[in-house]
Amino acid sequence: MxxxxxxxxxxxxxxxxxxxxxxxxxxxxxxxAGAMSMTQRTGVMMTGNIRQEREARALLNAGLNFMALMLERRNRPVEDNPWPVDGRLHPFSFRGRILWIGAAPEEARIDLNQARDEVLLGLFRSIGLEEDQALALRDAILDWRDKDNSRHAEGAEDRDYRSEGRPIGARDSRFLSVEELQQVLGMTPEVYKKLVGALTVDARQRTVNPAFASREVLLAVPGVTPEEVDEYIAQRRQAREQGLPVPMPAFGGAFFKNSMGTRYRLFAELDLADGKKAQAEMVVDTRKKTRKGYMVLQKKFGKPGSLGRAMLPQEEG
CATH class of the missing domain: 1.20.5 (Single alpha-helices involved in coiled-coils or other helix-helix interfaces)
Structure with missing residues (x-):
């Protein structure tokens, strides 16, 4: 038992x-099984995101290309051209979607390679930098773009970059892109984000077209007051509403030139299904053509804020 x-x-x-x-x-x-299910869900989400991104890029490309085509009509009367070169965004329907497209002369921005010392300083003040930070950044930019190794009073040359653990040093040549500004000693992501919409390397001139310039660019004029700038912006808006030529400002003198030039910045914006936005911009030279159209000097895609301001819509409603 x-x-x-x-x-x-x-x-x-x-x-x-x-x-x-x-x-x-x-x-x-x-x-x-749970891990596999999560992996599958993640894969589906990634696939959906990739599909949405590709679709958005295709639509934005279509908007930019259409706006480039509309540059051929830039000298026609506004009533004969729904997509004028006026620095503002206008609706454009394509494949059942609404895009917002527009164009402005590249001369509406300050050329990073051509800007005078006092204009750079005025621009940095206009975005709220303290005087010592504005002077240091101005001088660091001058040291970056000049050919010598002589340091400006508050600037930065090779030895300063090396002391910060950056052995490449200053370029000692012209900026190849506005993005290169992020490599200048003293530049921060916050400051760069405020500056990117006001600068260019493609205008190739010291003057600015005030009819399309942003408030930050107008405030860069030495000695100008915010009240004077706001009054001019109101005059500019009123002239457009009445179909009249945009007047020249009473300030600025030789800094401003009412010239359209041959280079234009095209812009496209698209609302996405998740409530977000996608943006793209392209700079073209109408004086030069290829088999595909105007020569493209640069093209960028990004989220709102990463490309700077969308020309004048936020400013002028």
């Missing part, structure tokens, strides 16, 4: 162990 009870106890113990093992296997299979 005692042996029979031991045998029964042994069998019960084996069954118990087997049950525990089965339960552990079930738990492991559940974990694996």
């Amino acid at each position: 005692r042996g029979g009870k031991g045998k029964i106890h042994h069998e019960c113990r084996q069954r118990g162990i087997a049950l525990v093992l089965v339960l552990w296997v079930i738990v492991l299979l559940s974990i694996i």
Whole structure:
């Protein structure tokens, strides 16, 4: 009897162990199934995001290309051209979607390679930099773009970059892009974000076209007051509403030139399904053509804020 009870106890113990093992296997299979399900969901989401991004880029490209085509009509009367070169965004329907497209002369921005010292300083003040930070950044930019290794009073040359653990040093040549400004000693992401919409390397001139310039650019004029700038912006808006030529400001003197030039910045914006926006911009030279149209000097895609301001819509409603 005692042996029979031991045998029964042994069998019960084996069954118990087997049950525990089965339960552990079930738990492991559940974990694996959950992980696979999560991986599949993530894959589906990534696929959806990639599809949305590709679709957005295709639509934005269509908007930019259409706006480039409309540059051929830039000298026609406004009533004969729904997409004028006026620095503002206008609706454009394509494949059942509404895009907002527009164009402005590149001369509406301050050329980073041509700007005078006092204009750069005025621009930095206009975005709220303290005087010492504005002077240091101005001088660092001058040291970056000049050919010598002589340091401006508050600037930065190779030895300053090396002391900050940046062995490449100053370029000692012209900026190739506005993005390069982020490599200048003293530049921060916050300051760059405020500056990017006011600067260019493609205007190739020291003057600015005030009819399309942003408030930050207008405030860069040495000695100008915010009240004078706001009064001019109101005059500019009123002239457009009445279909009249935009007047020249009473301030600025030789800094301003009412010239359209040959280079234009085109802009496209699209509302996405998730409530966000996608943007793109392209700079073209109408004086030069390729088999595909005007020569493209640069093209960028990004989220709102990463490309700077969308020309004048926020300013002029």
